[in-house]
Amino acid sequence: MKKLMTGNEAFAYGAYLHGVRVAAAYPGTPSSEILANYANYPGVFAEWSPNEKVALDVAIGAAYAGTRAMSTLKHVGLNVAADSLFYAVYTGLKAGLVIVCADDPNMHSSQNEQDNRNYAKFAKCPMIEPSDSEEAKQFVGVALDMSEQFDTPVIVRSVTRLSHSSTPVNYTDEGPPPPPEEPPAYERDPQKFVMVPANARRRHPVVEERLKELAEFAETTPLNYIEPGSSKLGIVSAGVSYHYAREVFPDATFLKLCMVYPLPEKLIREFADQVEKIVVVEELDPFLEEHLKLMGIEVHGKDIFPILGEFSPSLVRSCAVKAGLIEAPPAPPELKSDLDRPMRPPMLCPGCGHRALFHVLREEGVLVTGDIGCYTLAFAPPLNAMHTTGCMGASIGVAHGIDKAGVKDDVVAVLGDSTFLHSGVHPVIDVLYNQGNTTTIISDNNATAMTGFQEHPGTGKTIQGHPAKVVDPEKLVRGIGYEKVDICDPYDIDKMEKILKDHLNSKEPSVIIARHPCVLSTREKHTPPEVDPEICINCGICLDIGCSPLVQEEDHVRIDTLLCNGCGLCVKVCPQEAIIER
Numbered sequence: 151m152k153k154l155m156t157g158n159e160a161f162a163y164g165a166y167l168h169g170v171r172v173a174a175a176y177p178g179t180p181s182s183e184i185l186a187n188y189a190n191y192p193g194v195f196a197e198w199s200p201n202e203k204v205a206l207d208v209a210i211g212a213a214y215a216g217t218r219a220m221s222t223l224k225h226v227g228l229n230v231a232a233d234s235l236f237y238a239v240y241t242g243l244k245a246g247l248v249i250v251c252a253d254d255p256n257m258h259s260s261q262n263e264q265d266n267r268n269y270a271k272f273a274k275c276p277m278i279e280p281s282d283s284e285e286a287k288q289f290v291g292v293a294l295d296m297s298e299q300f301d302t303p304v305i306v307r308s309v310t311r312l313s314h315s316s317t318p319v320n321y322t323d324e325g326p327p328p329p330p331e332e333p334p335a336y337e338r339d340p341q342k343f344v345m346v347p348a349n350a351r352r353r354h355p356v357v358e359e360r361l362k363e364l365a366e367f368a369e370t371t372p373l374n375y376i377e378p379g380s381s382k383l384g385i386v387s388a389g390v391s392y393h394y395a396r397e398v399f400p401d402a403t404f405l406k407l408c409m410v411y412p413l414p415e416k417l418i419r420e421f422a423d424q425v426e427k428i429v430v431v432e433e434l435d436p437f438l439e440e441h442l443k444l445m446g447i448e449v450h451g452k453d454i455f456p457i458l459g460e461f462s463p464s465l466v467r468s469c470a471v472k473a474g475l476i477e478a479p480p481a482p483p484e485l486k487s488d489l490d491r492p493m494r495p496p497m498l499c500p501g502c503g504h505r506a507l508f509h510v511l512r513e514e515g516v517l518v519t520g521d522i523g524c525y526t527l528a529f530a531p532p533l534n535a536m537h538t539t540g541c542m543g544a545s546i547g548v549a550h551g552i553d554k555a556g557v558k559d560d561v562v563a564v565l566g567d568s569t570f571l572h573s574g575v576h577p578v579i580d581v582l583y584n585q586g587n588t589t590t591i592i593s594d595n596n597a598t599a600m601t602g603f604q605e606h607p608g609t610g611k612t613i614q615g616h617p618a619k620v621v622d623p624e625k626l627v628r629g630i631g632y633e634k635v636d637i638c639d640p641y642d643i644d645k646m647e648k649i650l651k652d653h654l655n656s657k658e659p660s661v662i663i664a665r666h667p668c669v670l671s672t673r674e675k676h677t678p679p680e681v682d683p684e685i686c687i688n689c690g691i692c693l694d695i696g697c698s699p700l701v702q703e704e705d706h707v708r709i710d711t712l713l714c715n716g717c718g719l720c721v722k723v724c725p726q727e728a729i730i731e732r
């Protein structure tokens with residue numbers, strides 16, 4: 151039987167089918183649905199961990215204990231988990247460990263574009279790359295087998311297009327292998343698992359030797375193969391780019407490399423001998439291209455295709471035409487360009503608590519170091535109320551650094567509740583320990599909203615929706631030693647302003663928890679207010695809160711009652727009292 155599955159559903163199914171019993175992740179687009187789907191299978195343990203490093207350590211622990219394990223993350227998540235990846239490559243494991251890592255070419259939902267194939271080389275960790283959902287399912291099994299055969303974690307690389315597109319998957323009703331009858335017994339082996347320098351020095355040659363064995367494996371594994379075609383042109387490709395290239399160069403000879411690290415040099419040379427010209431079609435970095443060049447093979451790649459962004463069949467085709475590799479196809483029918491569509495910039499939802507908080511921050515004129523979450527949208531007009539954003543958890547350290555540099559502006563750090571628990575705890579410790587006086591504002595909507603409402607340690611529920619202990623940010627920061635901590639609903643604008651002023655005037659480090667539940671999770675809707683056109687002077691002040699139901703008409707503002715959720719923020723900000731609660 152065949153079933154349409156997204157790449158992420160297929161990764162989850164593959165993990166279940168191939169006996170993964172423990173999986174851990176922190177959400178991040180485009181990888182989040184892998185764990186969310188996996189958690190629905192029977193007889194498995196899945197957890198949302200507070201961050202990717204913790205998740206990978208959990209998976210490593212399970213694999214040390216002889217249980218097949220998986221950790222899934224987005225590309226930047228591997229930056230957070232890299233320390234753990236590197237040690238796990240040294241220690242090896244007792245059972246298979248697969249890390250499914252999804253890159254985001256074109257940064258659909260990310261702060262940077264990075265090609266995590268580089269991590270495979272950097273960490274000396276094998277990597278394989280599926281090109282569709284069927285391969286996604288199968289490759290999880292392949293990775294687990296490789297992991298056990300070579301005693302190393304194996305990374306399976308995805309990209310947004312693969313993770314989120316649906317293609318057919320062979321689906322059986324067969325379940326995974328039956329669970330072991332006895333609980334796993336931990337085999338103590340400190341020489342292998344305690345990476346003090348003396349042991350690590352013994353493990354490094356093992357890693358190097360293993361890489362050689364893996365390179366030999368790459369030569370013969372069915373993951374890498376030549377598809378014969380015209381000898382005039384040879385295409386080297388992997389992952390989703392392979393399908394684009396297949397469409398554009400139907401007659402060429404292909405080298406499909408599903409194992410992208412280590413690479414099969416003999417197979418590559420064999421392929422190179424068969425063709426007159428070699429072109430590498432790969433998104434992002436010239437990873438394969440550089441390897442071939444290092445082997446002394448003449449090859450084209452980034453001289454034809456861009457290093458930036460995401461590929462598509464039409465992009466590959468137009469680059470190939472420009473480079474004279476193929477004839478220009480007949481002109482396609484004219485499509486309406488993007489510019490003809492109405493612009494819909496992303497905006498905070500009507501009723502979002504972040505909006506009320508950032509309205510207050512803007513009114514106070516404070517410098518805001520921001521973080522990553524829905525609230526990052528506050529940087530954009532008309533709010534214009536966030537002045538830095540880098541990566542998750544960066545807001546607090548950056549604010550502390552600005553403060554220590556001697557800047558006289560009032561500075562606050564703002565981050566969400568999920569982000570705080572991901573990577574905000576250590577920087578608040580730093581501020582306290584190093585006598586900073588930064589005010590940290592946790593904009594707490596009781597959700598990991600931006601990535602799809604995954605539970606986190608503050609929500610009181612596990613990934614399966616079971617009740618869990620709540621990690622209360624207030625108790626946490628008080629426990630660390632913060633004495634100045636206040637909680638306020640940002641919709642109470644007057645109180646919020648008062649608390650903010652008080653914290654900014656204080657000489658001690660402090661925390662404000664701006665708490666308002668996410669409107670998308672509560673679905674709370676009140677009666678929309680009304681604008682009295684007789685009173686409205688069209689000053690535009692209400693429009694500055696950036697709420698989509700507020701529409702400017704010729705001589706007054708109108709409220710689109712379908713969109714409005716009746717939060718009443720516009721009522722509070724209107725200086726004319728022209729917006730009236732009903």
Ligand SMILES: Cc1ncc(C[n+]2csc(CCOP(=O)(O)OP(=O)(O)O)c2C)c(N)n1
Binds near residue numbers: 260523568597599
């Ligand atoms: C290292 C890393 N992991 C994951 C992500 C994806 N991501 C961005 S923001 C975010 C959490 C957002 O939740 P929260 O801080 O509570 O803010 P909200 O969106 O609810 O306002 C996640 C998971 C990321 N950008 N970087």
